[in-house]
Amino acid sequence: MRMQVIASSQPESLSVTGAMTPGDKRYLEVSMVCKSFHGVTVMEGMNLRMARGELVSLLGPSGCGKTTLLRVIAGLMPADGGDVVLGARNITLVPAHKRNISVVFQNYALFPHLSVSENVAFGLKARGETADMQAKVADALALVRMQGFADKSVTGLSGGQQQRVAVARALVVRPDLLLLDEPFSALDRKLRETMQVELKSLLRDRDITAIFVTHDQEEAMGVSDRIAVMNAGKIEQFADSSTLYARPKTPFVMDFVGLSLRLHGRVVGHEAGVSVIETARGHVTAPVDLPVGSAAIIAVRPELVRALDMTNAPVAAGCNTISAHLEDAMVLGSKTILHGRAEDGDRIVCELSGIHSGYRRGQTVRFEWNIEDTLAYAVGP
Amino acid sequence: MTSTPDIIAGTPEKPRRATFDLIALLAAPGLLFLALIYALPLALLLFQSLRGADGSLGIANYVAFFSEPFNIGVLMRTLRVAALTTLLALLIAYPTAIAMNRAKGVWLTVFLVAMVLPMSLGVVVKAFAWSILFRANGALNQMMQAIGLTDAPVRMLFTETALVIGAANVFLPFMVLPIYAVLQQQQASLADAAASLGAGPFFRFFHVALPLTLPGIVAGGAFVFSLSVSMYVIPSLIVGETQQNLPMLIARSFLYLRNEQLGSTISAILLIIAISVVLGSSWLARRLGARE
Numbered sequence: 001m002r003m004q005v006i007a008s009s010q011p012e013s014l015s016v017t018g019a020m021t022p023g024d025k026r027y028l029e030v031s032m033v034c035k036s037f038h039g040v041t042v043m044e045g046m047n048l049r050m051a052r053g054e055l056v057s058l059l060g061p062s063g064c065g066k067t068t069l070l071r072v073i074a075g076l077m078p079a080d081g082g083d084v085v086l087g088a089r090n091i092t093l094v095p096a097h098k099r100n101i102s103v104v105f106q107n108y109a110l111f112p113h114l115s116v117s118e119n120v121a122f123g124l125k126a127r128g129e130t131a132d133m134q135a136k137v138a139d140a141l142a143l144v145r146m147q148g149f150a151d152k153s154v155t156g157l158s159g160g161q162q163q164r165v166a167v168a169r170a171l172v173v174r175p176d177l178l179l180l181d182e183p184f185s186a187l188d189r190k191l192r193e194t195m196q197v198e199l200k201s202l203l204r205d206r207d208i209t210a211i212f213v214t215h216d217q218e219e220a221m222g223v224s225d226r227i228a229v230m231n232a233g234k235i236e237q238f239a240d241s242s243t244l245y246a247r248p249k250t251p252f253v254m255d256f257v258g259l260s261l262r263l264h265g266r267v268v269g270h271e272a273g274v275s276v277i278e279t280a281r282g283h284v285t286a287p288v289d290l291p292v293g294s295a296a297i298i299a300v301r302p303e304l305v306r307a308l309d310m311t312n313a314p315v316a317a318g319c320n321t322i323s324a325h326l327e328d329a330m331v332l333g334s335k336t337i338l339h340g341r342a343e344d345g346d347r348i349v350c351e352l353s354g355i356h357s358g359y360r361r362g363q364t365v366r367f368e369w370n371i372e373d374t375l376a377y378a379v380g381p
Numbered sequence: 382m383t384s385t386p387d388i389i390a391g392t393p394e395k396p397r398r399a400t401f402d403l404i405a406l407l408a409a410p411g412l413l414f415l416a417l418i419y420a421l422p423l424a425l426l427l428f429q430s431l432r433g434a435d436g437s438l439g440i441a442n443y444v445a446f447f448s449e450p451f452n453i454g455v456l457m458r459t460l461r462v463a464a465l466t467t468l469l470a471l472l473i474a475y476p477t478a479i480a481m482n483r484a485k486g487v488w489l490t491v492f493l494v495a496m497v498l499p500m501s502l503g504v505v506v507k508a509f510a511w512s513i514l515f516r517a518n519g520a521l522n523q524m525m526q527a528i529g530l531t532d533a534p535v536r537m538l539f540t541e542t543a544l545v546i547g548a549a550n551v552f553l554p555f556m557v558l559p560i561y562a563v564l565q566q567q568q569a570s571l572a573d574a575a576a577s578l579g580a581g582p583f584f585r586f587f588h589v590a591l592p593l594t595l596p597g598i599v600a601g602g603a604f605v606f607s608l609s610v611s612m613y614v615i616p617s618l619i620v621g622e623t624q625q626n627l628p629m630l631i632a633r634s635f636l637y638l639r640n641e642q643l644g645s646t647i648s649a650i651l652l653i654i655a656i657s658v659v660l661g662s663s664w665l666a667r668r669l670g671a672r673e
Contacts, residue, residue, distance in 0.1 A: 074573075074577055075576075076576065095581075096573070096576040096577055097575075097576045097578075097579050097580055101577060103573065103577040105570045105573070105574055106570075107568060107570060109574035111571060112593070113593055122575070122578055122588070123578035125588075126575070126578055126580035126584050170578075173578060173579060
């Protein structure tokens, strides 16, 4: 079920927002990287390729190996096997301080004994690049709009300010690659969204290649050109956000990225690229070939589901339909979310645009969606 | 209830009175004990040091002390031994504290027990144990001869070297624990951040690790230095009367010479050294801390 997906196998996913620099698609190439801790394998045969100037997110639950991969790329942790190549230079055995890869840490890791400008100057000093140091530091601080804080102590700064300093410190050395480990997780929601927009345009303007590590799917979708969804030490799918959302390759990706109406069932028939799956809510047709008799999961994104008031209306051609008692109707302003009563492990959810206040708990609602919007996965014999 | 405008005007209904917390009385026995057993005798001692043989007050005793070359030698030896002991303890303690900071679970317990357990063993017992190690046919001499480092037994017992090694051993926990405490407060990611910014091992040590542990080094240094300056039992057992330090001179003045003026004067000098170490180190620690 799980597969490793590398960039070259998904050429269609490269057609992103247009800001991507054309050219070397193999700027960073991680191949066959393995890592285990105390005999427990956390990563095996990991492959990842990204282009120069690309913004990529490693997205996954905690323990999926995303931070391990980041540390291996940064050189902060040796891999047990495999290669890391950056800009045609094999850096597998190069120590971290000679890789020219900057890292923005989750807790920012600012040096508490140094001022804001001394923190930013640290990398230049460490490399002996002291020419024009003051000007470079001032430029970097201006870039993150922290020029007024140059002589301040870093311990008195707010979370957002500390993050700006960490970004300035990482960028002032002109890294070949920027790695960001959960950079927004310590910020409150509003600030997080502002910082995401700010950071993304800053990286775009300077044509910086960067990898974000995050467990927040909205953050990943917001800041990156492509997202590598990771689970149990493997990449399940590596694609742009619209592909991940509309065509998740595995049930894990479907569940992890976005919410879905989801039913378990068994394949009872198929013909010409169409399978029929029997679920607790009746038969559902899916536009994929699945072996008859295998257990399956069908899923639909909630905004593609329609709620019908007339429960007796005939089934429209090319549509799937199920009925359920309404468990809850949440009016959220810009959208209304209907939750239907479902069996354990299943979820019936429908997202309507705008305010729909006529729904009552317990009433029977018919849910309908197009067959072509149905996702289906075989999950066993 | 107090209304808001009153508070803003600064005229609360109840007049503010300095309240005396009855709980504070719990400190009374301790304070009384210290005043009687510590402060009073110390004041008497200081007064004694300022009184001449004829009963007049002045600094004659201090002038007499410092005009005697033998005394200057003892003072210098005391400071030198204390400085060397502090340095040796630091060199051993620093890596130990780093290892302790990395240690987890059972290993951390082992380290902590190894630090604390020797403190429960009396100095006398330790000193006799060292004499087995340091004597002419002792373990250390046998080992050095066996590996061909020396031809004949080297005299180690009754030397300053043995004293410094012994004192550093006894005082080691007082250096390790403050450094360990400072390391515990540091983010582990600072070293990673420094490395990713292009700092090699030496740059990382001198620009990140060392400055951040300096407060711990200062505190540990102050502990070990004060303890070394005022140690009596360890030098008595290891080097004996041949190479006296200030505390031994004090004891001799009181016990054998029956010269209370001299004993009090040396005590006052020792006290001044100890106080300047404490004040100096806390000033240094504050200055270092002010940057953070």
